[in-house]
Amino acid sequence: xxxxxxxxxxxxxxxxxxxxxxxxxxxxxxxxxxxxxxxxxxxxxxxxxxxxxxxxxxxxxxxxxxxxxxxxxxxxxxxxxxxxxxxxxxxxxxxxxxxxxxxxxxxxxxxxxxxxxxxxxxxxxxxxxxxxxxxxxxxxxx
Amino acid sequence: xxxxxxxxxxxxxxxxxxxxxxxxxxxxxxxxxxxxxxxxxxxxxxxxxxxxxxxxxxxxxxxxxxxxxxxxxxxxxxxxxxxxxxxxxxxxxxxxxxxxxxxxxxxxxxxxxxxxxxxxxxxxxxx
Numbered sequence: 001x002x003x004x005x006x007x008x009x010x011x012x013x014x015x016x017x018x019x020x021x022x023x024x025x026x027x028x029x030x031x032x033x034x035x036x037x038x039x040x041x042x043x044x045x046x047x048x049x050x051x052x053x054x055x056x057x058x059x060x061x062x063x064x065x066x067x068x069x070x071x072x073x074x075x076x077x078x079x080x081x082x083x084x085x086x087x088x089x090x091x092x093x094x095x096x097x098x099x100x101x102x103x104x105x106x107x108x109x110x111x112x113x114x115x116x117x118x119x120x121x122x123x124x125x126x127x128x129x130x131x132x133x134x135x136x137x138x139x140x141x142x
Numbered sequence: 143x144x145x146x147x148x149x150x151x152x153x154x155x156x157x158x159x160x161x162x163x164x165x166x167x168x169x170x171x172x173x174x175x176x177x178x179x180x181x182x183x184x185x186x187x188x189x190x191x192x193x194x195x196x197x198x199x200x201x202x203x204x205x206x207x208x209x210x211x212x213x214x215x216x217x218x219x220x221x222x223x224x225x226x227x228x229x230x231x232x233x234x235x236x237x238x239x240x241x242x243x244x245x246x247x248x249x250x251x252x253x254x255x256x257x258x259x260x261x262x263x264x265x266x267x268x269x
Binding site: 021112 | 167
């Protein structure tokens, strides 16, 4: 999917506390044309939140607001999202799979969100390119 | 999209939190404030009624699990009822279901609280 980024519809969003709601509305509008069932929408929303919240909290130094680009591509196979930022290099997929037998509170911050995301999506990839973190993931139609 | 949180007393030392809407990064703070107030009460059982909860993310999951941890630390427990399939799936993936008791529906929870209440009354009536 990362090879088809030129086909995605992108919007730039300030990476602040309001970013999630703006991104969510944008993605849901894009997804609407696919007429996806509720469980699929749930997966999209969950993956979007977990990845985006990581960017909002960790990509840029405290006190500064960068931009996060949220992109969407819908086709007959399903929906793909791209979340890209110009912050410090960070590959959330490198986080180790959380040990689910350890108390939730003791697990690494962000680890659980990424773990849930991996379970929800059909494919996910990370690339560092031109000083940008680029994450794309795909959720297929049932 | 928002979250509506309703708190009700249940029996002598129980409480019920009805969560309706979405428990996500945008709504978790208000819910967390309400929860702190609830957990400061002398309760032993907290029931989350999730019948009308349509969405939960990892931060919402943490909230429920933190409540369980704090309540269990003082000998209490957290119960849940009315999980929609997608919500149940999230709890299942995170492997936390065996640690939280789940009721099929509110009626089942009602019977549980009634039985608890009866136990308290029986204990009081013992000579």
